[in-house]
Structure formats: C-alpha cells, structure tokens
Amino acid sequence: MEAGVLEGRRRSRGLGWRGVDALIAVRRAGSKVGLGRVAGILLLVPALALMAFLLVGMVTLISHSLHQYDTFRLKGGAFSFEQYESVWNDPHFREVLVRTLWMSGLTTLITLALAIPFAITMARSRRRWLRLTLLVIAFLPILTGDITRTYGWLVVLDSKGPVAWVVEHLGLGHLSLLGTLWAVGIGTVQVLLPLAILIVLPAVMLIDPDLSAAAQTMGARPRHVFLRVILPQLRLALFGAAAVCFTMGMNEFANPALLGEGVRDYVGNLLYATYLILPNPYKGAALGIIMLVVIALGVALITACGRLLDRRRRGAAA
Amino acid sequence: MKRALDRVGRTLPSTTGVLAVFGVVILALPTAIILVASLTKGHNIVFPPHGLTLHWYGKLFSDETIHNGLTHSLYVALVAVVVDTVAGVMAALALAGTLRRGSGIARVFLSLGIMTPVVVSAFAFYTVALNIHMAGNLTIVGLGVAVVVFPFMLWTISSALADRDPTMVEAAATMGADPVEQFLFVTLPLLAPGIITGAMLVFVLSITDFLISLVLTDVDTQTLPVVIYSGLRSNVSPLLGAATVLFIVLAAAVCGLVLRIGKLERFVFGR
Numbered sequence: 001m002e003a004g005v006l007e008g009r010r011r012s013r014g015l016g017w018r019g020v021d022a023l024i025a026v027r028r029a030g031s032k033v034g035l036g037r038v039a040g041i042l043l044l045v046p047a048l049a050l051m052a053f054l055l056v057g058m059v060t061l062i063s064h065s066l067h068q069y070d071t072f073r074l075k076g077g078a079f080s081f082e083q084y085e086s087v088w089n090d091p092h093f094r095e096v097l098v099r100t101l102w103m104s105g106l107t108t109l110i111t112l113a114l115a116i117p118f119a120i121t122m123a124r125s126r127r128r129w130l131r132l133t134l135l136v137i138a139f140l141p142i143l144t145g146d147i148t149r150t151y152g153w154l155v156v157l158d159s160k161g162p163v164a165w166v167v168e169h170l171g172l173g174h175l176s177l178l179g180t181l182w183a184v185g186i187g188t189v190q191v192l193l194p195l196a197i198l199i200v201l202p203a204v205m206l207i208d209p210d211l212s213a214a215a216q217t218m219g220a221r222p223r224h225v226f227l228r229v230i231l232p233q234l235r236l237a238l239f240g241a242a243a244v245c246f247t248m249g250m251n252e253f254a255n256p257a258l259l260g261e262g263v264r265d266y267v268g269n270l271l272y273a274t275y276l277i278l279p280n281p282y283k284g285a286a287l288g289i290i291m292l293v294v295i296a297l298g299v300a301l302i303t304a305c306g307r308l309l310d311r312r313r314r315g316a317a318a
Numbered sequence: 319m320k321r322a323l324d325r326v327g328r329t330l331p332s333t334t335g336v337l338a339v340f341g342v343v344i345l346a347l348p349t350a351i352i353l354v355a356s357l358t359k360g361h362n363i364v365f366p367p368h369g370l371t372l373h374w375y376g377k378l379f380s381d382e383t384i385h386n387g388l389t390h391s392l393y394v395a396l397v398a399v400v401v402d403t404v405a406g407v408m409a410a411l412a413l414a415g416t417l418r419r420g421s422g423i424a425r426v427f428l429s430l431g432i433m434t435p436v437v438v439s440a441f442a443f444y445t446v447a448l449n450i451h452m453a454g455n456l457t458i459v460g461l462g463v464a465v466v467v468f469p470f471m472l473w474t475i476s477s478a479l480a481d482r483d484p485t486m487v488e489a490a491a492t493m494g495a496d497p498v499e500q501f502l503f504v505t506l507p508l509l510a511p512g513i514i515t516g517a518m519l520v521f522v523l524s525i526t527d528f529l530i531s532l533v534l535t536d537v538d539t540q541t542l543p544v545v546i547y548s549g550l551r552s553n554v555s556p557l558l559g560a561a562t563v564l565f566i567v568l569a570a571a572v573c574g575l576v577l578r579i580g581k582l583e584r585f586v587f588g589r
Contacts, residue, residue, distance in 0.1 A: 024496045043412035046405035047428055054430060054465045057442025064445070114344070117337035136573055141520075143569035144349065145526025147543040147550075148562045152348020154554050155355045155363050162351060162365045190344050197341075225533050251435040253529055258550055265545070268437040270531070275441055285445075288438040295435065 083286035104249030203237035241307030397460025479511020
C-alpha cells in the first residue's frame with residue numbers, strides 16, 4: 001500500500017515536498033536498520049551537551065576545592081583539605097553564613113505569610129480582570145530580572161525616596177534603610193513572593209469550600225477555620241514553597257550587594273569576592289561546595305519537617 | 319488573650335485582603351517607582367521629583383556604554399534562545415516519546431541548571447571558559463545562560479506536548495501520513511504556541527541575566543545588566559533607570575504575549 005500511495009504522489013512535486021520525501025526515505029531506511037530506540041537518545045544529545053558544560057565545570061570546582069593554591073604564583077598545588085579548613089575556620093565566613101541562613105529563614109516565613117492571602121484573593125475573586133491583574137503583578141518581577149528589582153528598591157528605600165518621604169510627613173522621623181538588613185530582606189521578599197504564589201496557588205484552588213462552610217455551621221470561629229481547616233489542606237504546597245524560598249533566599253546576590261551597600265554580604269557575595277577579588281579560586285570553589293551542601297541540608301530539613309507533620313496528622317486521625 | 323484573638327479571627331477575611339494588598343505593594347511598588355525615577359529632571363533621584371523629562375531616554379540611545387551593553391545582551395539572548403529551542407524541542411519529544419520510562423530522572427538531570435545556586439554555576443562555567451581560553455567570550459555567556467534557563471523551555475514545551483490532542487496525529491495517520499509528515503504537519507504546528515512561549519521566556523530571562531554575565535564577561539563584553547550594576551555602585555542615576563525601563567517594557571510585552579499565546583490563564587486557573 002505504501003509504495004503505491006507514494007508513487008502516486010511523487011509525480012507533481014515542488015521543492016519542499018521533495019525534501020519531505022527525502023526525510024521519509026531516510027526514516028524508512030533508519031527503521032529497517034533499527035534506529036527507533038537510538039533516535040530517542042539522539043534527540044537528547046543537544047540537551048545533554050548543555051548539561052555537560054555545567055557538569056564539567058562543577059567537577060572542576062570540586063577538584064579545585066580539594067587542592068592547595070599558591071596565591072602569589074596563582075597556581076594550584078597538592079591534594080589537601082586546607083581550602084575547606086580555611087573557609088570553615090574563617091570567622092567572617094561564619095558571620096556571613098549565619099546572616100544568610102537567618103535572613104533566608106525569616107524572609108521565607110514572611111513570604112509565605114504574604115503568599116497565602118494573595119493566592120486566596122486570586123482564587124476567590126469572581127472578576128476576571130482582577131485575577132489577571134494579580135497574575136501579572138505577581139509574575140512581572142520574575143521576568144524583569146535581578147538588576148531591575150534591586151534598582152527599584154534602591155530608589156524606593158533611599159533616604160530621599162518615597163518611603164522616607166511618607167515616614168517624615170507622618171512625623172515619625174528620619175528613615176535610613178539602605179545598608180541595613182531590613183532593606184535586603186524587603187528586596188528578597190519581592191524575589192521570593194512570585195515563586196511562593198506560583199507554588200501555593202494550585203493548592204489554594206483545590207481548597208474545598210464546603211469544608212470551611214461545614215466547620216462554620218458547627219460553630220468554628222474564623223481563626224479556627226483558617227488554622228484547622230484551610231491551612232492543613234495547604235501543608236504540602238507550603239513546605240514545597242518553603243524549600244524553594246529558602247533556596248532562592250540563600251542564592252541572593254544583587255540585593256545584599258547593592259541594598260546592603262557592601263556591609264551585609266551573603267554567602268554568594270563572599271564567594272564572588274574570594275574567587276575573583278582575593279583572588280583564591282580554589283578557596284572560592286570550596287566555599288561554593290559548602291554553600292551547595294548547606295542548601296541541600298536545609299531543603300532536606302524542611303522536607304523532613306513536612307513529612308513528620310504529615311505523619312503526625314495521619315497518626316492523630318487514625 | 320483568647321477573646322482578643324477571636325476578635326482578630328472574626329475579621330480574618332479582611333486580614334486576608336490587607337495582607338494581599340501588602341503583597342501587591344511589595345511586588346509592584348519598585349517597578350512603578352522606576353518609571354517615575356527614569357523621568358526625573360535632576361541627576362539625583364529625589365521624591366517628590368523636581369520635574370519630569372524624557373531627556374534620559376534620549377540619552378539612552380547616544381550613550382556608548384549602554385548601547386554596547388544592549389548589543390551584547392541581545393547577542394547573549396539570541397544564543398540562548400537558539401540553543402534552548404533546538405535542545406528543548408528535541409529533548410521534550412524524546413522524553414514524551416521513546417524514553418518515557420526514564421523520563422523522570424532525565425527531567426531532574428536536565429533541570430540541574432536551576433537547582434544549583436546561580437553564583438556557583440557561574441563559576442563552574444568560568445573555570446571551563448578559562449581552561450579553553452575563552453574567558454569573556456559572549457557565546458560562552460550565552461551558553462551558560464542557556465543551561466540555567468533551559469528548564470523553563472523544557473517545562474513549557476513538555477506541557478504543550480502533554481496538552482496536545484493525540485487523536486490529531488492518529489487522524490493524520492489514517493489518512494496515509496508518514497510519521498515524518500505527522501510530525502512536520504501535525505505535531506509541530508500544534509506545538510508552535512508552546513515553542514514560541516518558551517522562546518520568549520528564555521529571551522527575556524537571558525537578556526536580563528545578571529550574575530552569570532557579571533562573572534563571565536570582562537570590561538569589553540559587559541552586558542546591559544552588568545553596565546547598570548557598575549553604574550549603580552557609584553551613583554543611582556535616572557539614566558540607569560531609563561535603561562532598566564527597557565527591561566520592564568520587554569518583560570511586560572512577554573507577559574502579555576505569554577498570557578495570550580501560552581494560555582497561561584487556563585494553566586493557572588483552569589478556567
């Protein structure tokens with residue numbers, strides 16, 4: 001059947017169709033040779049090549065972190081753990097690490113506290129324009145990029161900016177937020193909020209309104225309805241959002257550098273300074289690996305807490 | 319204490335509203351203020367502004383550093399879009415088709431770019447670039463950004479693939495279409511919106527990329543975000559604000575297009 005149909009079509013063909021026929025012939029030949037399975041893997045090659053770029057670099061970083069480095073002659077040396085020791089024993093590193101961890105946790109909590117009402121408002125609103133507007137407001141910051149967001153806060157939080165102007169006109173005195181952790185934290189919340197909303201929204205849309213209504217008919221006050229009925233339905237999404245927010249909070253770079261005016265550095269900033277400004281790329285590599293491990297541990301901890309609470313709930317229900 | 323909490327609890331619906339407004343302010347205020355800042359008359363940005371002017375937008379096109387930065391950013395974005403589109407379409411097809419059983423692990427592996435901190439990935443690329451003596455090369459920057467942004471392309475195309483109506487391909491087959499023709503004339507056109515959405519996301523995310531460009535470029539090959547960053551460290555000027563507005567306009571355009579083509583509304587709200 002195939003040969004007959006093709007013969008019939010091959011007669012009056014333009015150039016494009018000839019190309020298609022050629023591809024068909026290639027495919028037929030290929031399937032006779034058994035190219036089917038291999039084709040799937042072949043299709044993955046470009047993507048795998050891309051990942052190889054990252055992987056080779058990561059392996060090199062790991063290798064560097066395990067060798068000595070001569071900061072005078074700018075060359076690598078023998079195998080050694082001294083980079084890790086040097087980083088870990090550095091009091092400045094400890095200060096920066098604690099600051100980064102603390103701020104990541106704090107901003108995660110604040111972000112979740114803001115994301116839930118935002119998502120609830122989006123899910124409950126009956127007007128399409130409101131839903132769309134909130135959607136755009138939520139996702140535009142992600143697309144504008146790091147520098148745009150940080151620039152915005154540099155202007156907003158400046159001592160001559162709008163927030164300071166409002167505060168002074170309310171008679172509350174002078175406000176100087178730039179260079180403090182407050183500024184860095186506010187900037188970070190704006191980075192984390194879209195992601196948290198994105199993760200929490202599907203769960204909020206799945207909240208069963210009948211459950212809340214049933215609770216209220218049985219006399220539960222709104223506070224109870226929220227804590228005992230709505231929040232548990234969001235638990236999985238909340239822990240997922242917490243893990244993502246924690247990770248992104250740890251990865252912050254532009255906000256601490258610019259909003260913190262160089263005195264509120266995060267681990268990422270310290271890595272940059274160690275690698276390029278000191279310069280000790282091997283020590284920087286070790287710092288990077290430590291950063292990776294800390295973040296992984298944090299995410300594991302958050303996920304474990306989520307599972308623990310899940311099991312406790314099921315145990316109580318049973 | 320309990321009664322006080324209950325009183326708060328009774329007003330909980332409006333608490334939701336207040337917190338939601340707070341969220342809106344945090345999300346939207348900086349973007350709005352940037353627009354005002356870029357129109358400020360003086361060299362320093364004060365509030366309320368002493369006067370409004372379009373002067374800085376004019377200066378945008380004449381300033382050489384900004385002009386070069388924009389060209390470099392466009393090139394990086396172009397490289398990232400081309401590489402990610404080719405790799406993304408092929409990978410999504412492979413993962414949905416012949417390799418479906420191992421696709422979970424493969425997807426996680428291909429999302430590595432997002433899972434490692436950007437600053438660490440940036441230095442991973444940096445070591446490779448140094449070893450092949452291509453430090454500062456913009457194509458390398460493009461490839462690095464492509465790796466980090468790749469998951470967005472993969473997710474977009476994969477969900478478009480999953481959304482696709484399988485009976486379309488079957489219908490074409492029953493009418494005598496060869497698998498090549500099925501792919502070229504049925505699957506690909508159906509995937510087109512997804513591919514375009516993914517490409518636009520990659521474009522805007524790579525043109526605004528900051529950290530990878532900061533690490534991988536040198537003074538001659540700075541991209542626009544790096545130019546702005548360098549400028550910000552000395553003075554927060556309205557000129558930089560005007561340059562930033564470029565990014566905002568681009569992001570807004572992509573947002574709008576994604577909403578129309580990418581059916582984002584249906585994806586998020588299911589309606």
